[in-house]
Amino acid sequence: MITVSINGAARQLPDSTGVAALIEEMGLTGKRIALERNGEIVPRSLFAAQQLADGDKLEVVVAVGGG
């Protein structure tokens, strides 16, 4: 298992979980989101290719109402 931080909360995930699989599990596939991994933006086109590593810090954001 690996431990990653998703939006500030620790999560245990199986080894070699991919970014795309995580997004799928979060119910966000096809949604307008943006993802930052350890401070670097991961383009949506690269979700399928990237695998998560132990200690990764992820931010997954959406658009909400604001002024």
Place this chain on the structure above:
Amino acid sequence: MNDKLIIAGKSYSSRLLVGTGKYKDFTETKAAVEASGAEIITIAIRRSNIGQNPNEPSLLEILPPSKYTLLPNTAGCYSAEDAVRTLRLARELLDGHSLVKLEVLGDPQSLYPNVIETIAAAKTLVADGFQVMVYTSDDPIIAKQLEDIGCVAIMPLASLIGSGMGILNPWNLQLIMERVQVPVIVDAGVGTASDAAIAMELGCDGVLMNTAIAGAQQPVLMASAMKQAVEAGRSAFLAGRMPKKLYSASPSSPTAGIISSTRS
């Protein structure tokens, strides 16, 4: 009348820009935005809620980028670094969209802009290809510096964010407009329609508001009032008001041909 607001080379018919926060639901958000006639609408970028119902519509389904110019903001950011990170995420989320609203706040009580961090963030963002509309204080020197950095619109506060206190310092707004070539858009502080009209009568290029509409008893009706106020204020500015004549009345009716008094 061909009187367009031009920001970063793109022209807009509406000079009212609105936020999308604080509404009771998306139905009200949509109705208010439509009633306002706004073409540019601000949005915020926030962490996705794990466990959120994935079948709920998202804001961008209600207010699609195909119909509106979305202006992602950096509300809640207190450092240049956080603001830049937020807008890079926004650009990714909106498929490379580069027009953004930068705001870097100083403290959570006043929400007053931290202009030092704002200037630092503006430099980074402009160098990174963003078109930056920048929320700032009503300091004319800072406003000019932000223009010199390359910001595409200067957006001074009229009073504190969400306060509804109105246009507290029209003199500073005029000092900014004298110095700055890019559009000057009053952002924050408008409370009711007359505030928006005053900003436009001063010669501001536009007004951005959220709470004044969302916080009204009837937000959709207030959105319509704001649309009319911005249009009326703009027309009054273009028409050129009469000079004020202090302590000197001037009758509107002819002074000749008045019937004579029977009492003398």
